[in-house]
Amino acid sequence: MPRLPDHVSYITGAASGLGLATAKRFAQEGATIIGADLQRADGWDEVEGLSPQSSFHILDVREEEPQREAIAEAVAKHGKINSVVTAAGVAGGGFVHMLDLAEWQRVIDINLTGTMLSVKVCLPSMIEQRAGSIITIASVEGLEGCEGGSCYNASKGGVVILTKNLACDYGRAGIRANAICPGFIDTPMFQSAIMGGMGEERAEPIKFQHKLGRWGQPEEIAGAALFLASEDSSFVSGVALPVDGGYTAGHQYGSMAELMGFE
């Protein structure tokens, strides 16, 4: 039985990585997808299970009006928005003494302000319905610091606390809000920022911090988003959920696993 019957979901960043994987999974589970991104996803029309009522909008999440129009069109057609998944985002950062203000602004504008705007345009319909699930994509880097994180980590920390505030403000209207905090997931962003930026060998200590000893897959984030969008999570709100293979579980020093014969 599909887990998202009669469900309309606005998914940003739907052309790539976590947004695309979530759109595919939600479509397979019966949802109508209102996708949005700067560019159209390759093969969007061939997404398995994608209903003909689904639509894709080329827009920038930093802008409110095009998002308002996309949601107004969806509400006129389908009567409601059940969930929003804010997966549009960019990597960025650097040591603060070398950081251009323009880079700080770019990352905050897309990752934090963009998230707020994508949620904002969905709220009127959710309030009217007295129901809705807001799912933001933050990061483990929104929960703790790391070398060179600066504006990226600040933007994702902002997404976490914005999400908790949304849970406080709209719970009485029947709306839940939760942040997913992914560890390092193998997407085009990961390939360019981590594998391209630092190379596989220098990225090894980052992989090591994932206690399961591997990078994550986009489908593993889509699965968590599905849980948060579905009735299975009906009493879950205000949570920053790490989906990180144990990255944030604690410190691992590397001495015991070998001793225990685990590797």
Ligand SMILES: NC(=O)c1ccc[n+]([C@@H]2O[C@H](COP(=O)([O-])OP(=O)(O)OC[C@H]3O[C@@H](n4cnc5c(N)ncnc54)[C@H](O)[C@@H]3O)[C@@H](O)[C@H]2O)c1
């Ligand atoms: N991949 C990871 O390891 C990882 C870990 C933690 C959090 N995240 C977060 O998950 C989200 C998705 O990342 P991903 O790895 O799938 O990256 P990705 O680059 O594969 O996909 C991001 C998508 O967002 C779109 N986008 C960027 N700026 C936009 C804008 N202004 N308006 C509309 N769309 C825009 C891009 O075009 C792209 O299609 C991001 O917010 C990212 O920070 C990723």
